[in-house]
Amino acid sequence: MDTESLVIRDVSLTYEQVPVIQNLSLALKPQELGCLLGPSGCGKSTLLRAIAGFQPLNSGEIWLDDHLLASPSHATPPESRGVGMVFQDIALFPHLSVAENIAFGLGDWPLETRQARVDELLHLIGLSGMESRYPHELSGGQQQRIALARAMAPKPKLLLLDEPFSGLDTELRGRLASEVRTILKSDGICSLLVTHDQREAFDFADRIAVIHEGHICQFDTPYQLYHEPHSPFVAHFVGPGEMVDAVVEGPRSVSSPLGVLSNDQDLAFAPGTPVNLFLRPDDLIHDDDSTYQATLVGKHFRGAHHLYEVRLDNGVVLGCFAPSHHNHAIGERIGVKLDVEHLVVFPAR
Amino acid sequence: MAIKNSTPYSSRLGRYRPNGFLMTTVLAALCVALPICVVLGFLFVGESEAWSHLVETLLARYAWNSVLLSILVALGVIAIGVPAAWMISFYRFPGRDVLSWLLLLPLAYPAYILAYTYTGVLDYAGPVLTWMRSIDSPQWLMDPILNLKSLPGAALMLSLVLYPYVYLMARAAFLDQSANLMEAAYTLGQSRWAVFRRVVIPMARPAIAAGTLLALMETLADFGTVQFFGVQTFTTGIVRTYYGFGDTTGAAQLSSLLLGFVAILVVMERLSRHRVRYYSDRLRRLNQASQYVTGVRALLLQSLCLLPVLFGFLIPTALLVTWTAFYAELQSLWQLTLNSFALAGGSSLIIVTVALMVAYANRLHPSRWLSYLTVLVGLGYALPGVVIAIGVLIPFASFDHWLSAQLAFLGVPPTLWLSGSVFALVFAYLVRFLAVANGSIFSGLSRIRPSLDQSGRLLGLSQTGVLREIHVPLMRGSVLTAVLVCFVDILKELPATLMLRPFNFDTLAIKTYELAGEERLIDAAAPSLLIVLVGLLPVIWLNRSVSKE
Numbered sequence: 001m002d003t004e005s006l007v008i009r010d011v012s013l014t015y016e017q018v019p020v021i022q023n024l025s026l027a028l029k030p031q032e033l034g035c036l037l038g039p040s041g042c043g044k045s046t047l048l049r050a051i052a053g054f055q056p057l058n059s060g061e062i063w064l065d066d067h068l069l070a071s072p073s074h075a076t077p078p079e080s081r082g083v084g085m086v087f088q089d090i091a092l093f094p095h096l097s098v099a100e101n102i103a104f105g106l107g108d109w110p111l112e113t114r115q116a117r118v119d120e121l122l123h124l125i126g127l128s129g130m131e132s133r134y135p136h137e138l139s140g141g142q143q144q145r146i147a148l149a150r151a152m153a154p155k156p157k158l159l160l161l162d163e164p165f166s167g168l169d170t171e172l173r174g175r176l177a178s179e180v181r182t183i184l185k186s187d188g189i190c191s192l193l194v195t196h197d198q199r200e201a202f203d204f205a206d207r208i209a210v211i212h213e214g215h216i217c218q219f220d221t222p223y224q225l226y227h228e229p230h231s232p233f234v235a236h237f238v239g240p241g242e243m244v245d246a247v248v249e250g251p252r253s254v255s256s257p258l259g260v261l262s263n264d265q266d267l268a269f270a271p272g273t274p275v276n277l278f279l280r281p282d283d284l285i286h287d288d289d290s291t292y293q294a295t296l297v298g299k300h301f302r303g304a305h306h307l308y309e310v311r312l313d314n315g316v317v318l319g320c321f322a323p324s325h326h327n328h329a330i331g332e333r334i335g336v337k338l339d340v341e342h343l344v345v346f347p348a349r
Numbered sequence: 350m351a352i353k354n355s356t357p358y359s360s361r362l363g364r365y366r367p368n369g370f371l372m373t374t375v376l377a378a379l380c381v382a383l384p385i386c387v388v389l390g391f392l393f394v395g396e397s398e399a400w401s402h403l404v405e406t407l408l409a410r411y412a413w414n415s416v417l418l419s420i421l422v423a424l425g426v427i428a429i430g431v432p433a434a435w436m437i438s439f440y441r442f443p444g445r446d447v448l449s450w451l452l453l454l455p456l457a458y459p460a461y462i463l464a465y466t467y468t469g470v471l472d473y474a475g476p477v478l479t480w481m482r483s484i485d486s487p488q489w490l491m492d493p494i495l496n497l498k499s500l501p502g503a504a505l506m507l508s509l510v511l512y513p514y515v516y517l518m519a520r521a522a523f524l525d526q527s528a529n530l531m532e533a534a535y536t537l538g539q540s541r542w543a544v545f546r547r548v549v550i551p552m553a554r555p556a557i558a559a560g561t562l563l564a565l566m567e568t569l570a571d572f573g574t575v576q577f578f579g580v581q582t583f584t585t586g587i588v589r590t591y592y593g594f595g596d597t598t599g600a601a602q603l604s605s606l607l608l609g610f611v612a613i614l615v616v617m618e619r620l621s622r623h624r625v626r627y628y629s630d631r632l633r634r635l636n637q638a639s640q641y642v643t644g645v646r647a648l649l650l651q652s653l654c655l656l657p658v659l660f661g662f663l664i665p666t667a668l669l670v671t672w673t674a675f676y677a678e679l680q681s682l683w684q685l686t687l688n689s690f691a692l693a694g695g696s697s698l699i700i701v702t703v704a705l706m707v708a709y710a711n712r713l714h715p716s717r718w719l720s721y722l723t724v725l726v727g728l729g730y731a732l733p734g735v736v737i738a739i740g741v742l743i744p745f746a747s748f749d750h751w752l753s754a755q756l757a758f759l760g761v762p763p764t765l766w767l768s769g770s771v772f773a774l775v776f777a778y779l780v781r782f783l784a785v786a787n788g789s790i791f792s793g794l795s796r797i798r799p800s801l802d803q804s805g806r807l808l809g810l811s812q813t814g815v816l817r818e819i820h821v822p823l824m825r826g827s828v829l830t831a832v833l834v835c836f837v838d839i840l841k842e843l844p845a846t847l848m849l850r851p852f853n854f855d856t857l858a859i860k861t862y863e864l865a866g867e868e869r870l871i872d873a874a875a876p877s878l879l880i881v882l883v884g885l886l887p888v889i890w891l892n893r894s895v896s897k898e
Contacts (some may be wrong), residue, residue, distance in 0.1 A: 054532055078535035085536040091529040095551045104547070105537030147533075154538055 003080055005030045005190040006051070006158055011060030015046045022214045023060070028158075028190055028207075033181060035193045035205035039237070042211045044194045049159050051192070052085050053078035065157050084156035084189075088163040090147045092135040096147055098122075099131035105154040107343075121149040122316060140168050141176055152187060155285060159184065159191040165200055177203035198238045202226075210234045212218055226280075227342050235278045235344060242318050245348065246277040256337070257314050258284075258292050263343045278344040281319030286326055290335035296328050310336055370710035371719070377703050378722040381729045381780050384740020388608060391601035400599050403590065411586040411603070415610065418504055418575070418582060419565050422535075427793025429657050430515025431557060436654055438523035440640055442647035445527035448654040450892040455661030456513040457884035459841040461573025462861065462877045464506045466665040468577070469672070469870030473499055488630065498578045506574050509661040511564035518560030524554035555624035562618040569611055570733035572844035577865055583607040584735045584844065591848075597743060604736040615731045643644045666881065672874035681860075682875055688842055689856040692771070696778045697786075697835035701828060704786035708794045723787075730784035737777045741849060745773055769851050777845045782838050786831040793827025794820075834887045840880055 006028040013021040020043030024266040028034045036044040049055040051062055053075060062070045064083070067078050092101050093288055099118050106114045122128045125145040133336075137143055144164055151159055165173040168238075177200045184191050193204050201208050209219040210233075219229045222238075230236035232243070246256040248269045253262035256277055269275055286308065297317060298309035306322040328334050437449045471477050471494050481491055496502065526549065534544040570582040583603060591600035642650060711723055729737075745768040753763040767773055797820060805815045843858050850859065857876040864873035 052532070052536055054535075078532070079538045081536075082459055083536055085533065086379075087529040087533060089527055089529050091527060091533040092553070093530060093533075093548060095554075105539070107539075150533075151536065156536075160536075179674070 003030065004028065005032070005065055006034075006192065007061075007063040008047075008051070009061045009063070011050065011062060012058040013043065013046050013050055013055060014058055015043070015055075019058075020046050020214055021050075024211075024214065024216055025060075026209055026216060026219065028192065031185075031188045033184060033191050033193070033204060033206045035195065035201045035208040036211055036236070037198060037201045037208050040196050040212035043214050044211050045162055045210075048085075048162050048192065048194050051158070052083055052160055053081055061086060083160060084154065084158070085153035085160040085162065085317040086144070086147050086151045086164045088139075088166055090135075090143050090164075092143055092150070092166065094135050096134075097131065098127070098133050098135070098138070101135070101146060102150045102153050104150060117153055121153055124186070125149050128260060129349050141172050144168065144176060145179075148183065152184075155189075156172055157190065159189045161191060161193040163195055164193075165195070166197075173197070173200060173236070174203055180204065208238075210237060210342055212237075219242055227344075229278070229344060232276075232278070232346050235346075239280060240319055241278050241280040241283075242316065243276040243278055243346075243349075244312075244316050244318070245314075246275050246345065248273045248275055248345075252343075254345060256338070257312050257316070258338045261338055261343060263341065265342070267343065267345060269345065269347075274348040275315040275345040276348050278346065279338070279340070280316055281321050283338055283340050284310075284318050284320040284336055285339050286320055286322035286334060287337045288326075288335045293333045294320075294336050296330050296332050296334055299328075299330060308334075310334065357522035359800075368710075368714070370706045371714060373703055373706040373709040373789055374432040374719065374722055374726070377707055377779070377783060378725045380776065381726050381732075381783070383609070383744065384732065384737045384777075384780060385728075387740040387743050388601050388604040388736060391598055392605050394598055395602075396598075396602075400596070400602065403596075403599055403603070407581070407586060408603075408606075410581055411583050412606070414500060414575075414580055415569060415582040415607075418500060418507070418580065419568055421501060421504035422507045422568045423510065423561050425504055425566060426512040426515045427557065429508060429512040430560065431553075432653055433512070433657060434516050434519035434523055436650050438520055440642045440650055442642045442650050444651050445654075448651065449660070450889075451599040451658045452516055452654065453513050453888050453892050454658060454885070455510045456888045456891075457881050458661065458665065459573065459843070459858070459880065459884075460507045460510045460511045460567075460571055461843060462505075462576060462669075462880060463661070463665055464503070464512055464574045464577050465508065465861065465865040465870050465873050465877065468499060468666050468865075469874075470668055472870075492871060500578075500580045503571075503574050503578045503580050506578075507564075507568050507571060509657065511567055512657060512661070514563045514567075515557060515560035518556040518563075519553055522556035523549065526552055529739045558621040559618055564612050564887075566611060566614050566618075566731050569607065569614070570735070570844075572733075572735055572847075573862060574596050583610070584733060587735050588844070588848070590743075591739060600739050601743060604739050607733060611731050611733065616727065633774060642829055643680060666878075669874045669878040669881065673878050676871050678872075679875065680878070685855055685857050685860050685876060686879060688854060689858070692774065692856060693836045693839040696775045696839050697782075697832050699775060700779050700782055700835050701786045701790070701831045704790045704831060705828070707783075707787060708790045711791075712794060729780045729782070732781060733844055734777070734781060735848070737780050738845045738848035741773055741777050741780075742768055754856065768849075771851060771854075774846065774851075775847055775848045778835075778839050778842070781842070781845065782835050785838060786835050789827050789831040789834065790824075791823050793830075797823050830887070830890060833890060837884050837887050840883055 004027040006026075008024060008026040010023045010025055011021060012019065012023055024047065024324065026034075030061045032198050036047065038044045042221065046055055050057060050070065053070065056075065057070050059072055061068060067076075068074060069081055069083075093104065096104065099122075102118045102121055103114055106117060109117070118131065119128070122131060125148065127142060127145060127149075130138070130142070135146070138146070144167075147164070148161075157216050164180075165176055168176065181204050193201070195201050195204075206223065207219060207221055208215045208225055210225065212233050218225060218234045220228075225234060229238065235241060244256055244258075246254040248267060248271050249255045249260055250262070250271055251266050253260055254262065254267070254277055255261075261277075286306075294310035296308055297311045300307040303324065305324050306326065308320045308322050308328075309317055310320050311317050322328075433452050437445060437452070469475065473495065478491060478494060481494075530548055530552070531544050534548050539547065569583070571582075572588065575582045576585050576588075583606065587600050587603045587607070590596050590603055707723060707726060711719060714806050746765075749764065749766045749768050752766055753761070757763075801819055805819050806812075810818055840856075841858060843862055846856060846858060847862065850856070855863075857880050861873045861876045861880070864870070864876075
């Protein structure tokens with residue numbers, strides 16, 4: 001069995017007397033980049049604050065590198081946990097320069113190593129030469145990278161990131177999430193990101209825990225979450241898609257309005273069971289030669305491709321990707337076919 | 350019709366014809382500029398005969414005493430205000446909410462009334478020392494009380510009434526700090542004490558500095574306390590040079606020097622306010638980070654917070670109430686109250702009207718030179734009453750002199766047309782307190798966003814309709830606050846009233862001063878108490894508006 005860095009075992013939390021996390025367990029491997037993904041109010045931020053030590057535990061235990069950080073009867077003070085944190089509001093000290101902010105947690109380091117660490121981090125985040133600037137002189141993205149450097153400076157055993165990109169504009173957000181991933185991977189710090197933005201989570205994490213109403217629905221790689229969701233909630237939360245009615249045909253195949261589909265894994269349902277088949281826009285492709293026709297009811301031009309909305313003859317509306325040059329008019333009948341690698345089926349509602 | 354209505358009303362109202370709002374602003378700026386220019390103008394007049402004497406003997410003493418007093422008051426207000434703000438902001442204990450506004454109450458006291466009251470109870474024949482002698486208290490305990498009438502004594506009195514400035518600013522700064530900043534420091538391995546020392550205090554420093562500088566402006570402007578305690582500062586020096594030596598030039602030149610000191614404070618205050626803006630972070634407030642305390646530690650916090658209230662408000666008020674109840678002659682009080690209220694009421698209405706016009710001029714015709722004029726108008730609050738009085742007396746007296754000379758051939762006897770009139774008083778109040786009214790009016794008006802005006806117009810209101818339906822209801826509170834604050838400030842104002850009032854025109858503050866001068870401190874209790882009680886109104890008001898935010 002792998003060694004584990006952060007271990008959360010059966011943790012329950014309340015926020016202002018309301019239970020927000022119930023018996024949640026989660027473990028991160030050393031150097032792993034984890035993510036808590038969930039809609040706002042699902043308790044993910046509260047969990048993060050509990051790991052940092054700003055929130056008492058109602059039950060359970062939190063361990064980091066075989067040290068008990070917190071239990072209902074024990075709480076290591078935040079300053080002794082070896083946990084760094086990047087905050088949603090960035091929280092740079094406005095009265096200190098960039099270099100002083102980064103060196104803030106290095107109080108007991110010898111002057112030279114302290115200086116070297118600051119230079120190293122500034123280089124890592126690509127802001128060398130900015131050390132004497134003040135936070136208000138920097139852009140939002142620069143401030144966030146400095147907040148990251150400040151949290152990384154004392155070499156924490158675990159880095160927590162609380163929606164660190166939510167104050168930034170969309171374009172910057174995605175870029176910064178990948179950048180931060182590269183920086184953290186090169187430093188090998190075990191990290192946990194909290195976000196409600198699925199794309200940010202995909203850009204950042206090795207594994208993502210989807211949290212809903214205080215529980216982890218699924219803890220998996222981004223690829224598996226997207227293509228093999230374990231529940232309708234996860235399926236819908238991590239990307240667009242629609243349910244169509246289908247019936248199980250054989251151990252590995254279902255019959256759908258768009259023909260019989262099969263994959264190379266056994267289904268959890270007996271033949272003849274009515275099920276819901278979950279289809280993402282990339283499962284349905286536009287093909288002029290297909291025997292199946294559907295009516296084009298909406299189109300979104302995305303440059304490299306079209307995202308069409310098509311209505312099947314049974315009334316179900318599905319998303320469908322089409323090549324950029326296949327420019328059809330709304331109302332036209334177009335050919336579509338399914339290209340499914342994994343069958344995602346849930347019990348029929 | 351479409352064309353006419355599409356013109357924004359800001360450009361329709363003005364530019365092309367003279368306009369009441371702009372004219373008033375220019376006039377108000379001229380009013381503030383007059384005393385400053387008069388006083389500074391005397392720097393170029395050359396030395397009077399008494400000036401060289403003044404420079405040799407007294408100037409150094411005035412300057413030294415003013416500086417020393419300022420240093421002691423600065424230390425005093427910080428020593429009281431910052432810990433109080435810290436306890437209120439970072440701890441939750443029973444009674445915290447009540448104490449948080451009780452701590453503002455000393456603001457209702459003019460320092461001179463506190464000085465008179467404590468002198469009354471602490472003098473040699475007073476109850477405290479009589480009792481201490483009866484129990485054979487050691488001399489070293491009684492000496493500081495006997496020496497209350499001294500520079501440190503004056504500093505103590507001023508600190509006790511001025512610390513709320515620091516308390517208010519520090520409290521706001523503490524509450525403004527994002528809780529995340531403290532948590533960030535904890536996750537970086539800092540202990541509670543280190544967080545306080547390295548994050549909380551440095552970030553509150555500009556606000557603490559701004560509060561302290563406000564207190565110092567009041568200190569430099571103080572006349573009543575230092576005069577009564579026999580401390581020779583610039584203000585007492587100016588009055589003495591003007592009346593005692595009859596030396597106009599010398600008084601004006603001393604005023605210029607005092608203005609120099611004030612100017613330094615003003616510049617420093619502006620700089621620290623500028624930095625306060627960078628330091629406030631409005632995401633998640635500190636409130637959640639404060640710590641619950643019970644038992645003995647709560648009792649300790651309660652007692653420590655109560656101390657400044659006790660000495661700055663409760664004890665003196667209890668004394669004033671007792672003395673008033675037992676010894677006051679209330680008949681003479683009616684005329685004084687009437688005079689005071691009429692003067693303060695009339696003046697504050699005029700001042701607030703002017704402030705409203707200045708504010709609307711800025712809103713309707715924003716321009717660079719107008720904003721400079723508005724800054725100039727705002728400087729009035731820093732001018733000590735004594736300096737304004739000198740700067741008003743000199744030109745008004747020369748005008749009276751000139752007019753009397755012109756009218757002499759008609760057989761009109763020489764008259765003090767301006768200098769001994771209520772007009773001079775109102776003029777001086779306008780100069781000194783317009784900034785106070787401006788503060789409230791401007792902040793009220795800035796809350797009415799231009800989009801409100803615009804949507805009002807789009808929904809069919811005329812220009813006056815916008816004023817009537819949108820501005821009047823939204824501005825009512827700010828205007829009331831401005832009137833109230835001006836009213837109380839005028840009621841408390843001593844030196845300008847003393848120097849500019851018409852002959853035999855007494856107010857509560859003047860009577861208090863005169864009675865104290867005759868050592869009839871107990872008789873001074875009734876008018877003092879009235880001033881303090883009325884002074885409480887804006888303090889309560891202020892606290893309400895602070896806590897609402």
